Every structure is written in structure tokens, then in C-alpha cells.
Amino acid sequence: MKSVNDILKSNVLKTKTNINNPKPVIDYPNSTDKVACSICDDRGIVLEGDIAYPCSCMQSRKIENQFRHARISRELMNCRLEKFRFDFYSDNMTDIHRDGAIRALKAAKSFVNDCLRTPYGLGLLFTGPVGSGKTYLAASIANELMDSHLKVLFLVVPDLLDELRATYKSDLNELDLLDTARSVPILILDDLGAHNYTDWTRNRLYSIINYRLNEQLPTVITSNLSLDEMEDYIGIRTTSRIIQSSRIFRLTVEKDIRLQIYQERER
Known part of the structure; x- marks a missing residue:
């Protein structure tokens, strides 16, 4: 032999x-x-x-596969809570921007610790204008949980809606997509904004949120909408369930963080 x-x-x-x-x-x-x-x-x-x-290449492949499974973009792979920068939230008049950032970061750290202890619990809703750090916090949460080998799914809401629409008149399996979003241990829905929602996509979004509420599976959501605006776009019943299943924190800045980073880079 x-x-x-x-x-x-x-x-x-x-x-x-x-x-x-x-x-x-x-x-x-x-x-x-x-x-x-x-x-x-x-x-x-x-x-x-x-x-x-x-x-040794197997470890890097494992990490790459983990990020691919989570569907988090390469740009967001290096986001970490310890790298969160408070200098983006400076205010010449008051500390209102910084105070909100402190509370949001504390909530993100607490959420990670809670997920490490139990698979069930409340989620987070980060609201605020474009460029206020919401996606950074959500991605940091995803990365830290994946570092601890927890299963996370990171979905950008406009992309999710496009995928759901694509299943409407195709051979793609809508139930597989919905079941994954509904049942994954930790779901992150990024950029829940003023998109072109139809009754059909609203119902699918409700199905995801409602299922996770009933099963007490934590969801992290980022949105530039106020709660009143959210009701207008995704409906009262979905908004109500998000409020019921989440702790809500608002991030504000004087200047878009992406613009601040650009200006730093060009100096």
C-alpha cells in the first residue's frame, strides 16, 4: 500500500x-x-x-469564508469598537454629539457581551443622519461577534430588497433567503432608509422582523429615518415591532464623518 x-x-x-x-x-x-x-x-x-x-493559508481562507458567509463588505472588515473615534463628534458649543456617541458605543459593547452570554435578547436600532457612524458601529459589532465564532448575517437593506424582488419572477428561492434572514442567530440590517418599498417588500421585511421578535433573536438595524418617517416607509406594524425588540440610540455629527476622513487624507 x-x-x-x-x-x-x-x-x-x-x-x-x-x-x-x-x-x-x-x-x-x-x-x-x-x-x-x-x-x-x-x-x-x-x-x-x-x-x-x-x-498556514488555511486560517486566512477560514477567515475569508467567514466574512463571505456574513456578507460583510471588504471595506468594513477592519471595523472594531476599540477603533471608534470620538474626535469625529466634536462640537464647539455643546457635547451633545459626543454624548450620543458615548451612549451608542457603550450600547454596542454591551450588546456584544450579551450575545456572548446568551443567543436571545434585545437588538439595537442606530438612527441618525448620513455619515454619523451608524454603519461603522454595526460592522464593528459583526466583526467582534465573528471573532468569537458566532454566526452573523450582515445585509444592506436596499440589496436585500433587490434580491427579494428578483425572486418574484425567477427561479430563485425566496423562502431560502427569508429563512436565512429570519433564523440566523444575529442579523444586521444596514441602511433601512427611504427606499422604494412596495406592499410586497414591506410584507417580507415585516416577516423577518416579526419572526425574530417572536423568537427573541437579536437584530441590529441602522437607519437615517426618524421613527415617524419609518412608519411612513415600512409601515406602523413593522416599526412597532422594531421598537419593541430594540434599544434605540441616535448618532449626530456637525459634519459627515466620511467627509472628515477625506479631508484628513488630503491634508
Whole structure:
């Protein structure tokens, strides 16, 4: 019987070692194909004699798959609560912007700790104008929970509505999409705003919120709408259930944080 080493050697490309680079460099005879990892040739394992062990690239693949499953964008992957900047909330006259940011950050940290203790509980609703840090807080919560290996789904509401509309007259399975959003342990709905809601999409959004309320599954929502505006756009019954299932915090700024970051970058 062939050993593991013999079996794998028969399928592995020859390698050569670069003296200045301890990592193996793949030799590709008669081929222009490349691999992502030159250590294991994308097989995920490294051989030392007859012993095989996981390649270091597997951890980065695991992290990448985790973010892909959560559907969080690459831009938001590095958001963390400890990086939250209060200097964006400075106010020459009062501390009202900073005070709101302090309360929102404290609530975000408390929410993460609560999720680590129990899968059930209240969610969060962050409201405020565009560029006030709502998405940053929501993404930070998602990343910190995923760091602790909890299952999180991060959905941008306009994208969710587009996907739901796409299932209306197609072979896509609407129930799969709704079931995932309804039953995932932690759901984040980003940018619940003044979109083009129809009765059909309002009913689907209600289905998600109502199910999670009944099952006490926590949801984090960001919105630039006031509660009155929310009732106008998504309906009274959905808004009522969001209020019932959430702790509500408002973020305000004198100047859009994205603009502040741009000005910093251009100095």
C-alpha cells in the first residue's frame, strides 16, 4: 500500500527553493496557471516526511469564508469598537454629539457581551443622519461577534430588497433567503432608509422582523429615518415591532464623518 506521502507526491508539481525566500516557489512546466499559496500548492496541507499538517493559508481562507458567509463588505472588515473615534463628534458649543456617541458605543459593547452570554435578547436600532457612524458601529459589532465564532448575517437593506424582488419572477428561492434572514442567530440590517418599498417588500421585511421578535433573536438595524418617517416607509406594524425588540440610540455629527476622513487624507 502506498503511503500518504507517495500518493500526494505523484500529484504534486516539483518545487524549488529560493535561498532568499524560505517559502517554496512553484515550478510550472508547460503551464501559465498560478496558485494562491506557493507553500501547499492550494492543497491546504504541507508534508514533512510521512507527516501531513494544515498549511498556514488555511486560517486566512477560514477567515475569508467567514466574512463571505456574513456578507460583510471588504471595506468594513477592519471595523472594531476599540477603533471608534470620538474626535469625529466634536462640537464647539455643546457635547451633545459626543454624548450620543458615548451612549451608542457603550450600547454596542454591551450588546456584544450579551450575545456572548446568551443567543436571545434585545437588538439595537442606530438612527441618525448620513455619515454619523451608524454603519461603522454595526460592522464593528459583526466583526467582534465573528471573532468569537458566532454566526452573523450582515445585509444592506436596499440589496436585500433587490434580491427579494428578483425572486418574484425567477427561479430563485425566496423562502431560502427569508429563512436565512429570519433564523440566523444575529442579523444586521444596514441602511433601512427611504427606499422604494412596495406592499410586497414591506410584507417580507415585516416577516423577518416579526419572526425574530417572536423568537427573541437579536437584530441590529441602522437607519437615517426618524421613527415617524419609518412608519411612513415600512409601515406602523413593522416599526412597532422594531421598537419593541430594540434599544434605540441616535448618532449626530456637525459634519459627515466620511467627509472628515477625506479631508484628513488630503491634508
